[in-house]
Amino acid sequence: MIAVENLRKRFSGPSGVVQALDGVSLQVGEGEFVAVQGPSGCGKTTLLLIVGTLLHPTEGKVCVGGANPYELPLDARARFRAQTIGFVFQQFHLIPYLTVRENILAPQLAVSDPAALQRADDLLRRFQLADRARHTPDTLSTGERQRTALARAFLNRPKVLLADEPTGNLDADNAEIVLRGLADFARDGGAVLLVTHDARAAQYAHRIVRMKNGKVLPD
Amino acid sequence: MNIFHLAVKEILHRKLNFALGLLSIIAAIGVFVGALTLLKIHDLRTHQILEAKETETRMRMAALEDEMRKAMLNLGFNIVILPKDVNLTDWHADDYAAKYMPEDYIEKLAKCHLITVQHLLPSLQQKIKWPEQKRTVLLVGTRGEVPHLGAGPKKPMVEPVPQGAIVLGFEIHQDLGLKVGDKVTLMGREFTVHKCHDRRGNKDDITVWIHLSEAQELLNKKGLINAILALECQCAWANLPKVREEITKILPDTQVIERASEALARAEARIKVGEEAVRSVEQERQNRLRLRTEREQFAAVLVPTVMIASALWIGFLAFGNVRERRVEIGILRALGLRSRQVLLLFLSKAVVMGLVGGAIGYGIGYYGGGLVGRSLEHLGTSESVPPGLFDWKTLALAMGLAPLLSAVASWIPAVLAVQQDPAEVLREE
Numbered sequence: 138m139i140a141v142e143n144l145r146k147r148f149s150g151p152s153g154v155v156q157a158l159d160g161v162s163l164q165v166g167e168g169e170f171v172a173v174q175g176p177s178g179c180g181k182t183t184l185l186l187i188v189g190t191l192l193h194p195t196e197g198k199v200c201v202g203g204a205n206p207y208e209l210p211l212d213a214r215a216r217f218r219a220q221t222i223g224f225v226f227q228q229f230h231l232i233p234y235l236t237v238r239e240n241i242l243a244p245q246l247a248v249s250d251p252a253a254l255q256r257a258d259d260l261l262r263r264f265q266l267a268d269r270a271r272h273t274p275d276t277l278s279t280g281e282r283q284r285t286a287l288a289r290a291f292l293n294r295p296k297v298l299l300a301d302e303p304t305g306n307l308d309a310d311n312a313e314i315v316l317r318g319l320a321d322f323a324r325d326g327g328a329v330l331l332v333t334h335d336a337r338a339a340q341y342a343h344r345i346v347r348m349k350n351g352k353v354l355p356d
Numbered sequence: 357m358n359i360f361h362l363a364v365k366e367i368l369h370r371k372l373n374f375a376l377g378l379l380s381i382i383a384a385i386g387v388f389v390g391a392l393t394l395l396k397i398h399d400l401r402t403h404q405i406l407e408a409k410e411t412e413t414r415m416r417m418a419a420l421e422d423e424m425r426k427a428m429l430n431l432g433f434n435i436v437i438l439p440k441d442v443n444l445t446d447w448h449a450d451d452y453a454a455k456y457m458p459e460d461y462i463e464k465l466a467k468c469h470l471i472t473v474q475h476l477l478p479s480l481q482q483k484i485k486w487p488e489q490k491r492t493v494l495l496v497g498t499r500g501e502v503p504h505l506g507a508g509p510k511k512p513m514v515e516p517v518p519q520g521a522i523v524l525g526f527e528i529h530q531d532l533g534l535k536v537g538d539k540v541t542l543m544g545r546e547f548t549v550h551k552c553h554d555r556r557g558n559k560d561d562i563t564v565w566i567h568l569s570e571a572q573e574l575l576n577k578k579g580l581i582n583a584i585l586a587l588e589c590q591c592a593w594a595n596l597p598k599v600r601e602e603i604t605k606i607l608p609d610t611q612v613i614e615r616a617s618e619a620l621a622r623a624e625a626r627i628k629v630g631e632e633a634v635r636s637v638e639q640e641r642q643n644r645l646r647l648r649t650e651r652e653q654f655a656a657v658l659v660p661t662v663m664i665a666s667a668l669w670i671g672f673l674a675f676g677n678v679r680e681r682r683v684e685i686g687i688l689r690a691l692g693l694r695s696r697q698v699l700l701l702f703l704s705k706a707v708v709m710g711l712v713g714g715a716i717g718y719g720i721g722y723y724g725g726g727l728v729g730r731s732l733e734h735l736g737t738s739e740s741v742p743p744g745l746f747d748w749k750t751l752a753l754a755m756g757l758a759p760l761l762s763a764v765a766s767w768i769p770a771v772l773a774v775q776q777d778p779a780e781v782l783r784e785e
Contacts, residue, residue: 215694216694219691230683233684235365244692246362246688246693247691
């Protein structure tokens, strides 16, 4: 489902060129849950953004859901992203003026689907947010916010779920809910790429990939 | 949920940002509509002033014309048509012409379109010794005014003397002790006194008037007259050669002379007053036009200045809004929103701001301009806005201009929002 080969990414900054990824190759198959671990600045988030079709690699091949998204024009890539990939971030990135239900429905702005309303209600129940449906994010606990973000990532039934430190701000119970949600997604046939420092991820992930200085360390 | 829903929710969330932009639109449209309303009130007031002045002038001119007719009647006729061979020295000395012309000359004149002459009065005049009273009088035979084709329907200036009747000048009826209804004999024929004139201080005081046919019989001048008195009310003194030419073309063996110069001078003075009134209307028209031009020039500077200031302010607010929503834009892009959807999100907000601001701005401009204009122009109306000012075109213009202004001002910030790299934002976060 996800295949990257010999991926390199360089950033030019005021302090010179930074090699964020240096020949990374990785595969995540259907139904597979892969956790990427490594110290800060090792290139985990860069890898995630490239796989998420948001950041063009300097070199290397990217294949998501059987297609190279970087061969598509911008708008087609955006549509591809909306249909294929779900994101979960450490900071939740909920839209502050929308209710929980509206935040979950936000991906529908990109891909209109009448069935999305029913799915949003199902997700509200699944992540124990039904009684918070009309609340705005500023009135939610951190756990509820992350569950909302997870539900939002599930709305368009993506093939791939990309999660960047989703448990970083959560207590144990909520972290458990999120990790179980990711595992359930993989069990249902999706591919999960989780970037995390959380040691609990090992209990749910099928595979741990370690990175350092922009490279994948050998097993 | 759609983009518009998202835009409205954002407006409700960031009320201050929206309110500040809205105020700016209200100011711009308010000034624009206010300026238009003021100019419309100016036009309305100008129309009222000029209409009042024109009505006043018309009334004054009508009054002058009436006064002039009376003056002409009292002071005499201003055109006299005499047989060509009349010696004017004798005519002035004797007060009547010693030569005669056929009575049917009057019919000839009456059938022609003499545009300058309003009233035609044929007469037979002769100074006679009144045998029964042993005194000299001026006998005038007249048949009253003859209607002619060139003039419109006019009120006759001289009443005809009926047959068998006699009209007496002041000195005569005073000396003879006669009054209306008395019987009097003239050259063997009995007449009934029809009218006794007041003193006029001229030869009319020693004149007797009888019907023309009776005068012709008494003087043995059957079918003859020796003068046609013509009153042309307004322009003969300015154009006597034209009148003379017109008349002598029709009646080649006559001569035309001008009389009663005092009446003409008065008439001329009155006409000048009338012309002055017309000039005054024109002067007022020019003054109002000058004032309008000044106001237009002021509006032509003020309106674009306020519009530009408003656009800059909206642009500044939109920049702030884009900066504030960097992460939101990033996450929306990550969720798959396309460039034009992000652009639409920002422009929807601008259009909503424009529509609301346009409506409020129109209301404020309309009523504000109405109140200021009413006060400036001293319009005597009890309504807050003078009636007849509302028009759909201005409303449509305001409602079209406001969203356009807002959208144009927000365009660059919206494009910057679209160009924002979501990966960069998400990495920073």
